[in-house]
Amino acid sequence: MNRITTYIRQSLQEIYPPEEVKALSMLICCDMLGLDALDIYMGKDIILSECKQRELENIIFRLQKNEPIQYIRGFAEFDGRRFKVAPGVLIPRPETVELVELVARENTDACRLLDIGTGSGCIAISLDKRLPDAKVEAWDISEEALAIAYTNNKELKAEVMFLQRDVLSDDWEKTPSFDVIVSNPPYVTEAEKNGMDANVLDWEPELALFVPDDDPLRFYRRIADLGRELLLPEGRLYFEINQAYGRETAHMLEMNQYRDVRVIKDIFGKDRIVTANR
Numbered sequence: 001m002n003r004i005t006t007y008i009r010q011s012l013q014e015i016y017p018p019e020e021v022k023a024l025s026m027l028i029c030c031d032m033l034g035l036d037a038l039d040i041y042m043g044k045d046i047i048l049s050e051c052k053q054r055e056l057e058n059i060i061f062r063l064q065k066n067e068p069i070q071y072i073r074g075f076a077e078f079d080g081r082r083f084k085v086a087p088g089v090l091i092p093r094p095e096t097v098e099l100v101e102l103v104a105r106e107n108t109d110a111c112r113l114l115d116i117g118t119g120s121g122c123i124a125i126s127l128d129k130r131l132p133d134a135k136v137e138a139w140d141i142s143e144e145a146l147a148i149a150y151t152n153n154k155e156l157k158a159e160v161m162f163l164q165r166d167v168l169s170d171d172w173e174k175t176p177s178f179d180v181i182v183s184n185p186p187y188v189t190e191a192e193k194n195g196m197d198a199n200v201l202d203w204e205p206e207l208a209l210f211v212p213d214d215d216p217l218r219f220y221r222r223i224a225d226l227g228r229e230l231l232l233p234e235g236r237l238y239f240e241i242n243q244a245y246g247r248e249t250a251h252m253l254e255m256n257q258y259r260d261v262r263v264i265k266d267i268f269g270k271d272r273i274v275t276a277n278r
């Protein structure tokens with residue numbers, strides 16, 4: 001091991017598990033400081049310029065404060081693209097790519113899609129790219145998130161239309177116009193906070209994450225109601241869900257007269273997506 005990787009590992013070993021320290025160390029050296037991967041593997045001693053040394057110290061300082069590496073780098077990879085992220089917006093998760101893949105695969109003829117709770121715009125922009133003939137609209141209540149989504153839309157040359165809208169309120173006119181409504185809304189209960197990592201709790205926006213313990217399906221119920229007004233007759237709903245509420249979400253949709261309700265597991269075998277036809 002050279003002096004740089006030794007310094008990184010010693011600085012982080014009390015906060016992160018060994019495998020993560022190893023991965024972070026390679027990422028910092030190669031992707032962030034631009035050092036040669038082979039030199040790092042071979043343990044070659046590398047002298048950093050003063051500027052790179054300061055950059056390294058800043059990265060370590062921020063990681064020691066549990067800041068997610070995606071916020072430090074300023075972007076997250078999602079569906080093969082780089083999405084700008086910052087503390088006002090949820091970091092896109094790999095599980096959510098499965099939702100995008102499913103929607104794109106099953107709706108090749110869709111003309112209009114709506115993404116509710118768009119955050120960084122990762123779902124809406126990825127769908128806009130995968131379904132170039134469709135028009136994609138996306139809503140979020142958060143101004144900060146929407147500002148980041150706009151930037152991503154511009155930088156990734158997508159054509160999503162973003163609107164600031166509180167999906168829980170009811171003050172706009174509704175006409176059936178969408179073939180698909182997709183949403184990854186807040187779904188973590190307050191009770192689940194205890195088991196969460198500091199880098200999520202201390203850094204990611206509460207508004208994007210939490211729902212009250214006594215109403216975990218709040219967003220799904222509301223979007224299912226909206227779906228009855230906004231979806232065209234053959235329209236479809238797609239939700240990313242809390243793995244603990246697959247059955248309840250499916251039951252709620254059936255009670256709302258949705259048809260062909262499916263609960264789909266993610267790559268880890270956990271209930272992750274619920275979909276239904278109007």
Ligand SMILES: C[S@@+](CC[C@H](N)C(=O)[O-])C[C@H]1O[C@@H](n2cnc3c(N)ncnc32)[C@H](O)[C@@H]1O
Pocket residue numbers: 090091092093096116117118119120121122123139140141142145165166167168184185186187207208209
């Ligand atoms: C779990 S995040 C999902 C972000 C993004 N779609 C993704 O998959 O990474 C939920 C999003 O819902 C937004 N949100 C929370 N309450 C909302 C509301 N009442 N109306 C609209 N959006 C809301 C949050 O700002 C956040 O961006």
